[in-house]
């Protein structure tokens with residue numbers, strides 16, 4: 001399964017070469033990854049899956065200072081997948097440009113998506129690095145500098161790092177990603193309470209999540225459910241607390257979310273839906289004379305915990321743009337070229353609110369495939385090419401203790417649409433297809449890995465299904481046949 005997900009996400013794979021003015025790198029978002037932007041569970045998520053009908057910002061022409069040697073100064077803030085892919089793409093397209101990537105985390109650029117595999121011991125720390133070859137960045141004359149950006153002055157073509165270092169730029173990409181939300185729960189700042197977002201978080205979790213430890217995970221959304229798998233592999237005594245009435249409520253309907261809950265329970269996980277944490281306090285484990293926590297739930301229960309993990313949603317990292325004039329909403333507003341309202345400033349990845357394939361509006365889709373697409377397309381446009389982004393398709397693939405669940409596009413359906421459903425409760429298999437007229441617009445599956453490409457293809461091509469619509473209404477399991485008939489083998 002690990003290999004299946006790696007392949008699906010193209011994770012750790014360098015971006016394919018891009019030819020200069022590629023007219024439409026717009027291809028719908030790549031292979032989309034695993035889950036989504038799912039706002040996790042319990043807390044307010046302003047970020048993901050929330051289509052915002054914001055209009056593309058109009059870019060105001062800006063004059064940028066020229067570099068002393070005439071080379072274009074490209075500055076990329078953020079060394080996640082969006083930033084690293086953008087840097088690589090720029091280097092391929094502009095051999096002379098000066099490429100600087102600013103990384104706000106410790107260590108080499110890494111993939112947050114790899115953290116669960118680090119937690120479960122499938123990979124070591126080096127395995128999380130986005131690019132593993134020794135000298136990868138130096139060989140490509142990509143400078144990676146550690147630092148935190150605190151301000152951007154678009155008209156001056158400058159940004160400021162903590163410590164007041166000023167960095168000039170001709171073209172700027174903001175790819176600062178997102179950060180986990182910490183709900184205002186009393187005691188959530190105690191030692192033993194962690195988010196799961198950075199390698200530092202991962203190290204804390206590895207230290208505390210020993211076999212047999214009591215762990216409470218707040219949030220059964222996308223990220224929470226991924227972490228859940230790793231914790232099960234660490235053989236902890238796990239309780240998941242989810243405010244919604246089912247698991248992954250932003251990715252699964254009631255039938256699928258409830259089946260997933262039942263599956264997790266069958267694997268020994270205590271799942272408490274429609275529940276929240278009201279308070280966390282210090283306690284002492286008399287048995288092993290160890291500091292612990294007592295976690296108070298909204299249903300009155302109190303749970304012991306050596307570790308509490310908060311996975312309650314994320315929000316875009318854009319506070320340093322206050323006063324910059326760069327337009328933001330749930331993320332930085334970016335048009336189909338991933339350009340902000342300043343013509344030489346671009347945004348990509350979790351921090352960007354870019355085109356949304358499913359709604360035709362502008363959304364933050366905080367998933368790695370979208371970050372990769374954004375980074376590539378922004379880089380083409382930064383180097384003077386013209387590539388437009390057709391929009392990211394919501395596509396979430398999740399492996400929860402061996403059960404793979406997927407949701408695509410408008411999985412909740414649309415007004416006036418129709419749906420087809422097949423439920424196999426005992427076998428933990430489920431298929432739900434959503435149609436608008438005779439087009440497939442969304443789907444949910446459980447217990448299947450073989451339909452990912454087919455469903456994505458049918459949704460993204462928006463191909464009319466013709467007579468296949470009625471055949472799929474009668475038997476949604478014929479989806480692969482429909483794909484071959486309408487899209488081609």
Ligand SMILES: Cc1cc2nc3c(=O)[nH]c(=O)nc-3n(C[C@H](O)[C@H](O)[C@H](O)COP(=O)(O)OP(=O)(O)OC[C@H]3O[C@@H](n4cnc5c(N)ncnc54)[C@H](O)[C@@H]3O)c2cc1C
Nearest residue numbers: 033078079080081082104105149176177349350366367368
């Ligand atoms: C545990 C976990 C599991 C995940 N699993 C999946 C999955 O299975 N599938 C999937 O599609 N997605 C998954 N994701 C989400 C995925 O990791 C993100 O969508 C992706 O990392 C976004 O890439 P990005 O480049 O936009 O931002 P990030 O990867 O978050 O990188 C942001 C960069 O910006 C830097 N930065 C932030 N603020 C500043 C600042 N002020 N100054 C300088 N630098 C700054 C950071 O240090 C970092 O270098 C997972 C995330 C987590 C945490």
